[in-house]
Amino acid sequence: MSVFTRRDRAVEGSQGGGDRxxxxxxxxxxxxxxxxxxxxxxxxxxxxxxxxxxxxxxxxxxxxxxxxxxxxxxxxxxxxxxxxxxxxxxxxxxxxxxxxxxxxxxxxxxxxxxxxxxxxxxxxxxxxxxxxxxxxxxxxxxxxxxxxxxxxxxxxxxxxxxxxxxxxxxxxxxxxxxxxxxxxxxxxxxxxxxxxLAARQIELPREDSAKGTWSYVPIDIPNQTGRTLGVYLPPDYDPNRAEPYKTIYMQHGGGQDQSDWMNMGDVPVIMDNLIQDGTTEPAVVITTNTNYLGPVGNQAVPGDAYPNLRNVVIPFVEANYNVSTEPIDRAFAGLSAGSFVTQNLIRDDADQFGYYGPWSGGVSVPASTPNLAAPYIHYGGGAWDFGLPNANTVAALDDVGFIENTVVAGAHDFNAWNQLFTIFARDYVWHPEAFLQDEVDTLKADVADAGLNKGNTNALTVKLDQALKLVTAGDSVGALEVLNGFLAQVAEFQTAGKLTAEQASALTTLAEKVTFNLGYWVQ
The missing domain is CATH 2.60.40.10 (Immunoglobulins)
Known part of the structure; x- marks a missing residue:
């Protein structure tokens, strides 16, 4: 017989139990x-x-x-x-x-x-x-x-x-x-x-939210049989929608498979809630199994890592679902061993995806990676996580690319990873301005410290603010025009002796990093 005493009435939403x-x-x-x-x-x-x-x-x-x-x-x-x-x-x-x-x-x-x-x-x-x-x-x-x-x-x-x-x-x-x-x-x-802790309510199913669907979908992988992808489709997924959906690929850790992000990773629940809140776009989420992606490739040979991802999985998803075929509309994130997969993809072919999330796997992307300033990269981990990326290493990489780093409460576990997925899907994917903000802030600080008069300072600062607003609004072309105006004005101020060569060089170098990034995706 039970040894437990009667307690109060249970509340909405869950499972539980256990000794004190x-x-x-x-x-x-x-x-x-x-x-x-x-x-x-x-x-x-x-x-x-x-x-x-x-x-x-x-x-x-x-x-x-x-x-x-x-x-x-x-x-x-x-x-x-x-x-x-x-x-x-x-x-x-x-x-x-x-x-x-x-x-x-x-x-x-x-x-x-x-x-x-x-x-x-x-x-x-x-x-x-x-x-x-x-x-x-x-x-x-x-x-x-x-x-x-x-x-x-x-x-x-x-x-x-x-x-x-x-x-x-x-x-x-x-x-x-x-x-x-x-x-x-x-x-x-x-x-x-x-x-x-209140923020973790985003992980709880809501009775009033529209629900997406998810399942394991068969896919033909060369020399393997019976393989599947995990596929989440957002609420009211429309195969004929005029604007294709964006896609988020999620990679598991060691001792896991494509099940984990859909189950303990809570991706379907979190996505349903974020979509209901209007804080993320409805997107298709794909979970894959590392065992069928193919070899990691040769670091000296770009474009050969995980060939089944490139040649089978992505084409399958883009042929069978109403999703964009543009790399900027794809994201790829992974935890622990999946972070290594994510970082190998970056070093192998940085622009295969527009957004990356390497979590709880340290930092292994070389600063010399070609086109590292093209994608947007969100590192992260738990505060008590042995795989937490080193903040100084991430900061050094940010000098070359557009990198953000998030530390959450958690260890090497889904206490951290569920939060990181929420933050990634809500605050970073499809938000280039979140990655460009640091560079714009640095440019504004350098302008403020340059010794220009108020009018000239304002002329440059206004352009930077306007460029970021245009990026936020999805108008990268307009932002590029404004930033080119900023660069022209910096050159004029240098010629007129209002800026030293050193000041102008610092402003130009950082602004050109931003224009490279924006221009890369509007070509």
């Missing part, structure tokens, strides 16, 4: 071990209440006034042959409000300012009899990932049979695949009370 954090122990802070991660995409209904004796397999999340987050998750695992079951989840906490604090906090220690990213919470589940195993744990907002170990076998990260991810038919098999299940947890304004 006092029974937990800290395991090595792998938080998805750098390559793993996959949770579910399914939404488990909220129970009306978490009552004594309730042993429904799967997770249930319910409002709990005794929980420090306002919510408790109850997890029930059924296996009549098991002698022990451990519940594991990437839900240990770190102090995002004060990153000098190196403490790893247990879930029951939650207080505002803490975020997931401390690694794996690992607890023995309670044997409730008749093959049922139960645990409860406080949970905070967003998509939370968990899995099980049965009979002490930590090599097999088991899916929740009652809440399993929807795996690709040609994906990695167990035990090589590390299964992550996903449970959605609401945000309690009073108890959780932390803006970065």
């Amino acid at each position: 954090g006092r029974n937990a122990r800290l395991v090595r802070p792998f938080a998805a071990l750098g390559l793993t991660a996959a949770l579910v995409l399914s939404t488990v209904p909220m129970a009306a209440q978490a009552a004594d004796g309730e042993l429904t397999p799967g997770p249930t999340v319910y409002a709990d006034p005794e929980s420090p987050t306002g919510y408790t998750g109850r997890f029930v695992y059924y296996d009549p042959d098991a002698t022990s079951v451990r519940f594991v989840a990437d839900i240990l906490l770190r102090n995002w409000a004060d990153r000098t604090d190196i403490t790893v906090y247990q879930p029951h220690q939650y207080e505002p300012g803490l975020m997931r990213g401390g690694g794996g919470y690992d607890v023995e589940m309670t044997d409730a009899g008749d093959g049922y195993w139960v645990t409860e744990v406080p949970l905070a907002a967003g998509a939370n990932q968990y899995w099980f170990y049965v009979d002490g076998n930590t090599s097999a990260w088991l899916a929740d049979p009652a809440n399993s991810p929807i795996f690709a038919p040609d994906g990695i098999s167990f035990p090589q695949r590390r299964a992550f299940n996903k449970v959605f947890v609401p945000y309690d304004e009073a108890k959780q009370d932390f803006a970065p």
Whole structure:
């Protein structure tokens, strides 16, 4: 029989369960071990209440006034042959409000300012009899990932049979695949009370949002059989729309496959919500499997990396879906091992995609990469992520290209990667102005420091502001005209002795970097 007491009525939206954090122990802070991660995409209904004796397999999340987050998750695992079951989840906490604090906090220690990213919470589940195993744990907002170990076998990260991810038919098999299940947890304004955590509500399914669709679509790959792509189509996808959709390609990490971004990565839910909010364009999202993309290629031979991506996958997508064939309308991002794929694509052929997102895989793109100033590159990682790109290395690369870097609360896990996908899809893809802003700000600061009179300073500054506004409005041609006017005026000021050769050179070099970028895509 159940050992749990009756709690308050459950709230909208999710799964959950588990022993209180006092029974937990800290395991090595792998938080998805750098390559793993996959949770579910399914939404488990909220129970009306978490009552004594309730042993429904799967997770249930319910409002709990005794929980420090306002919510408790109850997890029930059924296996009549098991002698022990451990519940594991990437839900240990770190102090995002004060990153000098190196403490790893247990879930029951939650207080505002803490975020997931401390690694794996690992607890023995309670044997409730008749093959049922139960645990409860406080949970905070967003998509939370968990899995099980049965009979002490930590090599097999088991899916929740009652809440399993929807795996690709040609994906990695167990035990090589590390299964992550996903449970959605609401945000309690009073108890959780932390803006970065409130932002993770974007990961929660909304009853009132239009829903896109996703599935695994067969694709013929040379010398391989039974291969599939993950394909997300936005709400009301129109195969005959006059303006083709843009495309985002998402690459998994090691120990994962094309399932992970669609499941624990929460791409369909996040896209549905961003589209409803009007903060991203409806786009087609493709997930691929590294095992069929082909060899990484020879760094000395441009254009030969991942030939099946170039010659099979992209042509297949562009032939079968109403998507743009222009590289500037394609984005490619990947986590961990997928970051290496992303960076290999950049060094191999930087303009194959207009936007890139290498996350949690360090920095491996050489500054000497041809046409590095053409694409827009968004590096990122979790604050407690062993694959976090080095900020100084990214900054040095930004001297050559158009690079942004985002650090979020999280480790080498989907706590970081879900946030990075949200930020990428909302703030960076199809937004060249987000990448050009730093260069424009630097130009304006250099103009302000040049010792020009107010009128001449304003004449140059106004042009820079106008150019950025035109880029934001999608008028790169107009922005180029304005910037060419800026360059001509800088030359005039140098000739007139109003700017030194050194000042004019600095302004010209940076402005020409911007004009190269804009001009590259309007040729």
